[in-house]
Amino acid sequence: MPAAPRPPGPAVEQPPTPRWVLWLPVVLLVLDLAAEALVPDAVAAGFLLTALPVVAAFSYGPVLTAATTGGALALQVLLALRAGHIDEQHHVWVYIATLLSGVMGTALAWQRTRQNRTLLQARTVAETLQRTVLRPVPDRAGGLRVAGLYRPAQAEVLVGGDLYEVCDTRYGVRVLLGDVRGKGLGAVRTVADVLGAFRAAAHDTPGLVDLADQLDRAVLRDAADRGDDELFATAVLLQYLPGSDCVEIVNRGHTTPLLLADGTISPVSCADELPLGLAHLGPADAGKPTAVALPPGHTVLLYTDGVSEARDAAGAFYPLTARLAALGPATPDRVVSFLAQDVHTFAGLLADDLAILALTPD
Numbered sequence: 001m002p003a004a005p006r007p008p009g010p011a012v013e014q015p016p017t018p019r020w021v022l023w024l025p026v027v028l029l030v031l032d033l034a035a036e037a038l039v040p041d042a043v044a045a046g047f048l049l050t051a052l053p054v055v056a057a058f059s060y061g062p063v064l065t066a067a068t069t070g071g072a073l074a075l076q077v078l079l080a081l082r083a084g085h086i087d088e089q090h091h092v093w094v095y096i097a098t099l100l101s102g103v104m105g106t107a108l109a110w111q112r113t114r115q116n117r118t119l120l121q122a123r124t125v126a127e128t129l130q131r132t133v134l135r136p137v138p139d140r141a142g143g144l145r146v147a148g149l150y151r152p153a154q155a156e157v158l159v160g161g162d163l164y165e166v167c168d169t170r171y172g173v174r175v176l177l178g179d180v181r182g183k184g185l186g187a188v189r190t191v192a193d194v195l196g197a198f199r200a201a202a203h204d205t206p207g208l209v210d211l212a213d214q215l216d217r218a219v220l221r222d223a224a225d226r227g228d229d230e231l232f233a234t235a236v237l238l239q240y241l242p243g244s245d246c247v248e249i250v251n252r253g254h255t256t257p258l259l260l261a262d263g264t265i266s267p268v269s270c271a272d273e274l275p276l277g278l279a280h281l282g283p284a285d286a287g288k289p290t291a292v293a294l295p296p297g298h299t300v301l302l303y304t305d306g307v308s309e310a311r312d313a314a315g316a317f318y319p320l321t322a323r324l325a326a327l328g329p330a331t332p333d334r335v336v337s338f339l340a341q342d343v344h345t346f347a348g349l350l351a352d353d354l355a356i357l358a359l360t361p362d
Helices: 019-038 046-057 062-083 089-133 185-201 208-226 320-325 332-347
Strands: 144-151 162-169 172-180 233-240 246-252 258-261 264-267 290-293 299-303 354-361
Touching: 019 046, 019 062, 046 062, 046 089, 062 089, 089 185, 144 162, 144 332, 162 185, 162 354, 172 185, 172 208, 172 299, 172 354, 185 208, 185 233, 208 233, 208 246, 233 299, 233 354, 258 320, 264 320, 299 332, 320 332, 332 354
Parallel strands: none
Antiparallel strands: 144 354, 162 172, 172 233, 233 246, 246 290, 258 264, 258 299, 299 354
16 A cells, blocks of 8 residues: 655655657657658758747757757758759748747747746745645654645645644643634635644643643634634644553544544544634633543544545545445554545545544554
């Protein structure tokens, strides 16, 4: 089974030019020479070479395009000389047309190269942003094996409205997975604010409920800054002490975590609490972590509604529990790799962002 997708590495490479595009100038040249061989000697077929510089501009840079222009002109002169028409008026106009084509082709190649460089820089910045906002999931953290998957609904954006983080702190491993209202660029600011607040507070806040309350206040501040009274984020927080046989979970309006063990799938029953940004509307004494047994061989799965609400062509929701029940051994890598492929097969293009974390004790 293929490994679970990871956030992109530090290097961003420009996609290679398709091979058939590179061969287009050669094909045109061969066609011209074939026409020259087939038509009577009194006719020069070099007029086909007029388009050669523009065709080369789609495959090569400005220097090679300019060189192609010179080569096309030289070959046209040789073919016309062979036919004895080198100085006839229509041939002169062909030379002029080829020269103009070469000037435009060289300019086109220069602009294409410049645009590709700009797009590559933009892609580099976007991927750097993704690695900064959504850091790669570690393979191990404080006695837990971890696997994760992140797919934004808008693939070209790279960072959407879902979020995750795994921090190894003095209080144990602390995990956050959430979903900001909305998706795409409009949700990125809130995602960054929530993740920044979690990374800062996770190391200094003793209680998991207190940590969730700090994230609630971070969303409230963001909502006030943006003047958006409807801004909120669902989230599930998890805490695991190395060597322990259980985890603590606080669920703030998020999808229900699942516990996978011995071929069975069990939902983790947590208190029904309001999402981040709305929790201040709930009771003041709300919130105690839910303790869940997690011995070796058991895997806890956190996911966003991009998984459970993925739909097929008929509009049916993705049957997450039923699909996982047929998986067999549920190691984190196996679970995430399976869902990465199976959700795509079931639903095709995503309509919502998707994030998954699977964790099991060593």
